[in-house]
Amino acid sequence: MDGSLASKNDIGCITIINATNKLTPADLYKGVADCINAEKYENASELFALAGMYGNFDAARVSDKTAGQAKTVLIMNTFNGLPEDKKQKFSAVFTERLSKNKIALRDFCLNVVKIGYPAYYPDYMILHGIKAFTGNPNKDALSETFDPAATWNKLFDTYLHCPSGAVPGTGSK
Numbered sequence: 736m737d738g739s740l741a742s743k744n745d746i747g748c749i750t751i752i753n754a755t756n757k758l759t760p761a762d763l764y765k766g767v768a769d770c771i772n773a774e775k776y777e778n779a780s781e782l783f784a785l786a787g788m789y790g791n792f793d794a795a796r797v798s799d800k801t802a803g804q805a806k807t808v809l810i811m812n813t814f815n816g817l818p819e820d821k822k823q824k825f826s827a828v829f830t831e832r833l834s835k836n837k838i839a840l841r842d843f844c845l846n847v848v849k850i851g852y853p854a855y856y857p858d859y860m861i862l863h864g865i866k867a868f869t870g871n872p873n874k875d876a877l878s879e880t881f882d883p884a885a886t887w888n889k890l891f892d893t894y895l896h897c898p899s900g901a902v903p904g905t906g907s908k
Contacts, residue, residue, distance in 0.1 A: 740805055740812070741859055748773050751781040751846045756854040760790040760806060764813040771821050776828035781843055783813075784833055784895060788847065791894055793857040796881040805863040837898050844897035852887040
């Protein structure tokens with residue numbers, strides 16, 4: 736479907752400090768590939784984690800649950816065509832920076848708090864779902880029972896695994 740998985744902002748390889756809540760996962764994953772190609776693996780790892788956070792948030796808020804597969808396809812597209820050595824280097828830096836290094840993870844989590852949860856309509860995902868082919872994809876596209884604050888706070892625990900005290904107002908460990 737036209738617009739499915741589409742990036743609207745070519746951000747290049749930016750730092751997490753330059754990311755905004757108007758950037759979709761489609762934009763962010765494209766930035767991840769740009770960072771990996773430039774061998775800026777720390778930037779890539781942080782953009783990747785933010786893109787994943789936003790993708791999970793979007794999957795929770797769209798009514799058509801088949802649309803949530805968009806995140807997986809975006810990840811596959813990000814890494815397709817990248818040299819194996821760069822993929823391995825990215826993976827090593829990602830694991831070290833956002834899994835093993837609790838100080839770097841805490842700092843990253845604080846940056847994500849500052850950025851805030853998504854402030855865009857997730858059409859990149861909605862247009863990827865089965866409803867885009869069987870009817871009007873934008874009709875009742877977002878769940879009426881979705882709680883953005885609760886979902887956002889839960890993702891700090893369940894997706895980012897932020898350390899204790901890193902995210903005010905959540906139960907982050």
